[in-house]
Amino acid sequence: MSDTTARQLKIVEQRIHWLSHWMIHNANHLRDNPEGIKVGGHQASSASMVSIFTALYFSALRPQDRVAVKPHASPLFHAMHYLMGNLERDAMERFRGYGGVQSYPSRTKDKDDVDFSTGSVGFGAAITAFSSIIQDFIAAKPWGKDLTEGRMISLIGDAELDEGNVYEALQEGWKHGLRNCWWIIDYNRQSLDGIVHEGLWERIAKVFEAFGWRVINIKYGVLQRAAFDEPGGSQLRDWIDTCPNQDYSALTYMGGATWRKRLMNDLGDQGDVTRLIESRSDEELAALMEGLGGNCVQTMAETFASIDDDRPTCFLAYTVKGWGTPIAGHKDNHGGLMTKAQMEIWQQNMCVPAGREWDRFAGVEDEAGLRAFLDTVPFFAAGNRRLDDAGIDVPAVTAPADKVIASQLAFGKIMDGLARSDTTLADRIMTVSPDVTGTTSLGPWVNRRKLFARKGKADLFRSERIPSTAKWDFVPEGQHLELGIAENNLFTALAAAGLGHSLFGKRLFPIGTLYDPFVCRGLDALIYACYQDARFMVVGTPSGVTLAPEGGAHQSIGTPLIGMSQDGLAAFEPAFADELAVIMEWAFDYLQRQGKGDLDERTWLRDETGGSVYLRLSTAPVEQPVRAVDESFRQGVIDGAYWLREPGPNCEVIIAYQGVVAPEAIRAAGTLGELRRDVGVLAVTSADRLNAGWSAAQRNRSKGVEAAQSHIERLLQDVPSHCRIVTVIDGHPATLAWIGAVHGHRTIPLGVEHFGQTGTIADLRRHFEIDAKAIIDRVTGLTAGRRRFEQSAP
Template sequence: MTSTPEQATQPTSGAGAATGDVDVDTLRQVSQRVLWLASAIVDAANRGRPNDTGVKVGGHQSSSASMVDIMVALWFHGLDHRDRVSVKPHASPVLHAVNHLLGDLDASYLPTLRERGGLQAYPSRSKDPDTVDFSTGSVGIGATATLWAAMAHRYVRSQFPGSTPEAGRFISLLGDAELDEGAIWEAVADPQVASLGELLWVVDLNRQSLDRVVPDIQIQRLAAMFEAAGWQVVTLKWGRRIGELFARPGGEALRRRMESMPNEEYQRLLRADSSELAARVLGDQGDQDDPALRELLAAVPAAELSAAVRDLGGHDLGLLVDTFAAVDDHRPTVVFAYTVKGRGLPTEGHPNNHSVLLNATQMQALAEASGTSLDDPWVGFAPDSPAGRLAARRAADLARPAVSEVGRLSVPAELGHEHRKPVSTQAALGRLLADLVRDAPETAARVVTCSPDVASSTNLGGWINKTGVWSVAERRDWFADDAERLLRWSESQSGQHIELGIAEVNTVGLLGELGATWSRWGERLIPIGTFYDPFVGRALEPWSFGLYAGGQSILVGTPSGVTLAPEGGAHQSVSTPSIGLEQPGCVAWEPAFAHDLEWCVLRAMDQVGRPDGTSAYLRLSTRPVDPALARVPEDPEGRERRRRQAVSGGYRITDHDPATEQVTLVGVGAVMPEVLAAAARLGERGIVAGVVCLTSPDLVWRSFQQRGDREGGTGSGVLDLLLPPGHPAPLVTVLDGHPHTLAFLAGARGDRMRCLGVSQFGQSTSLPDAYALHGIDVTSIASAALDLLGR
């Protein structure tokens, strides 16, 4: 076991002693019952459920076992109702077992792990029937969620102090292998995190990953990395039972031997017969042979030695209780708790125990050791027993007041400004946000923007100048007296923009938690994150997981596609249009014109931060486009009709009778000038070309899917407006992204079709050259139409 200095003050009382007002013997009884319930939950899902599919149900009894004592110390002593805890994915059965004993989960759910309508494979805030504070299962993301939740709570409390409830600690329980994930270290290293004293991470240091015993845990390196980021590091290596042996003559030699042996050798001790332990601990010491160590080992009964070598800090309930109570709350803390994977099970310490299931004989033996039975596996404690009284008391302590209902917010449908000059959708977003402060202050007060060091280059400067930058702590603005400064970067707890470092994963993690404040604290926020669109893919998985966990936000990818031609292939996004269309819990938008941008963003804002809400992804451009090309009707009724069509997914720009149409050109986003120019060129040849502008291929796809829905789908029917069923015509679709995004339109009427877009890596060019290179220029669009017409 790799050595590290003890950094926790460990009380000296023996095993079974009371720690403060806690009876450790009762906690141990609870822990044994939780171990049984967690194991039985997995057992019932596999051996107790008919399964003729050939697909295993699975579950993780050993991974759960190593976390049992840590969770019992927290739920049955350390937590209060204000605390929020993220639980290691593979320990979900432990969470459900604890919730059951606390009266938060009916026994009928316990046999339903990984079953439809039952307990989820990993803790799910949105899909499990009991209390789950954070969804986990995406390694690294669930653990870091507590960090962003702590920051989100500080933000919302600073903005709405009178109505936002207090919070306690934000606790992550994670496995040591999870520290391999880069997302962990991106989050830990963010400068603002060092001020979050409400953060507590507990690492289940069982020294095993899925496939093996980890050969070199390098805890000193990990601890140094946390310390360098400003965290307090506490290491719980040994429990008090073996600590008593260390205090005897020869004990220091025993400690040195135990701490110098490789992880694999230590794990082998756990699998050895107790009669072999003394010899294995002695090993081949050669010149280092210590008579005092031999004498100590000879004096210790085999059963006691077997218990002692398993006595790690992560299984000493009294030590855990004292440690959690003594944590310094002025800075974030990480506790490295040494544990044994499979603790208390026949699979204890086996290098391949990750997914191994106990057989019937082993389950029967565990039931007997736990004071229960396979015939009645879900029985709780007698109400008048010490464990029963403790469970009842802790259930009352942890009962949370209901989250207040989210207040109503009237987001305007439009701000009423004219859009007459050519402007990019990226610039239009910046103007919209800046105008929002004056034109719709109640909505603006709920908006919080985030970016990974690209705020100014994504046009948030006007918004930042009006609202300021939010920070965990006030910072002096040394450029406040610089008259030539255009961007006023004043950091305080009253600002509404949060700037993180160049780490997109961090930003979407924060977006997810800012977007969950309506359900956690009853305060609605409208979080908007701006990214360079080529890097959306980097942040996609954690953003998607945040959506799954109930976080609602608006992700803005800008600039997008090859339209930012001089930047070259490294900054040209291809696949993001279909990413947006395929992302659950999200509506994807790609408006072409400034007025479309305004309408669509306000619609997206209206949908964020509410029980029936949804997230949004906007793909924007830096290319100025003349709004006159959209031919927005001048009369109020016509303008409103256009707005409704735009927020439904698209509209027709041409106003001729679709029955006269020989070909239909469908465009999205920044390429609309080329689409309209191609239609004009075709018109010069006597060809009537209709032009459709899509603001959201996503919503049009949904309209396509809901057409003819026998269950009464709630689609807008916009597809029939765009492509009238009675007037088929060949289609040419064009977008600055992968052409397959719009391929579904061929199924609307069975039209022949050509899909134009970007399917290759780009290069640095001028804009005309980029469009010509990828075949989305005027000539290519017109030629595709002529080909379909046989001309």
């Protein structure tokens, strides 16, 4: 590295160090704060990574590289873009405030060029590994040959390695021959609550090496390495290597004089060692001892430049938390802030004149030279790196013609039909499953479209002519990504693939399948994927207590509520194959939409923005209705509900069901029709979309849009006020219980509120009172009680 480059990197480091900390200081000490609550911002966590950050972005990266920034280093990221002129001062001044830059990097909420959202620690690391796998998946296809491959890089804190999903991702990466992936660990040896255990670095290195990673230990900076070459330097190095983490942090906080006293006490008067120590002032000695490899921008830049292959690499960079600030090394500095007095002193040390705190080039002697350097930084040469891909036509999706079929099996047959088709859509589908490919009905798709592997792998069962329904070849052109049993990995893979159009300029249609109860196992990763605005379809199947013989642990209860509550995810639970076909055809288009969020005044849903889709399916065979699939039916299915049996003007009872309990609702309606007038049956395909439209319509009416009316309001508007609504679902009853509130109808919600147990489907539906008899009993018992009350009234 030239002296000029090294000098410019130091200046950049100083600038983003200052700007990031000033932004935090302004938010906590200078900006109006009516609530009087600490704003926060993690000055120490930013400081520990500033040298790593500078070296990476300003010397190592290319525009095609993608980075997940450590959540607590977000101030550095924003300061960097502010320095580069990509961010307005107003956004910086409102850091962690309304309309300002976010607390943690966000693809959807920040104005600057965020590659991956971070915040829930551990997932920023994992998504880079899966993004590298997705990059390989795309590059192996004929339509991906023009892809310019980049490195997928994660900047992570050492405490993030406590998260279990990190190790799940490492194992999956090893299985798929991970490459082009760097994880750069800010090894500052401090977490929120204290100092990390001694010798952790050895465990970290062994884990990474076990999964085929190269581990580069970056412990000493330029000043330290130079001192080690002096007489007495080897003794100093030995002392550093054996000094406990807690001691090193405390000595850093106390400063140069304390360093001198401790070193002299521990090493004694040894001639050369004494001269090495005494030849430096207190300030110089502190700079030497705190000049670890991760806090030396030149060392980091040279280390990055030394890598010229695609092997996955872990950089273990030793740093000081709070490096270069008055709170460096203090065990409480994770959430700590410099006081106003400390900031005034630090501002002088950073050579920033008063009144020029927000000046991008304050204190820079050669501003023209710095500007010229910034203009040549490769990473920023391409401007905004958010890519896109053209829309892909969606062919008609045809439902299977079976008279009796389960929704899960219908999904499998639809996927098999797509596999047989010669369409761009089918070529861009990527399926993924955590070791339940066959049992979630993806087997036929995989038989035709094969499994993905960078290098082909023969199926011994096939070559030896051993009968098997799974004719699965591992080939580069394969379209199924097989994972181990780790739901966090499933959703992280879906997140990475669902950003294919934005990261790589190549649109994918990721479809992930898993057992519905285990959506909860990967819920944090699912939320993370939606927060990225990744686009995917997740199929939870089998679901509910209808999975009767499996027992409570395999029977989902609350997943319909997850579907309703999760932002960015449109949840459906179709009962019939024709509904499923309509939903999937719509979903392939919905995944591609990138509108601005205007409301559809017919449903009051933000369908223009698009999003991901969740299907809750079942293994229970259901007799299929014979009916015309016209536009009215299609629209009702997509909007969330339609009348399977429209109520008459004198309707006393409506049964509203969602999903696989359809036969119970239909049987109950048939019996009740002999006893009650004009019984209606409402087929709910998406409580999520019904509820969201209703809520949005109410909000808009409160704003003066009197004509705002949602789909569920229109469906129920002519239902007599005395009518009772019975809702039933193989899931939590709260999913549909709200429907009565739309127009004030008395509602009887039926569903499952407790852990299931083994038995037949009939046993469990009877036990949980979601069968036809329970529906009838509730209606007749309620009506009889009402009549007795009316007869006894004076």
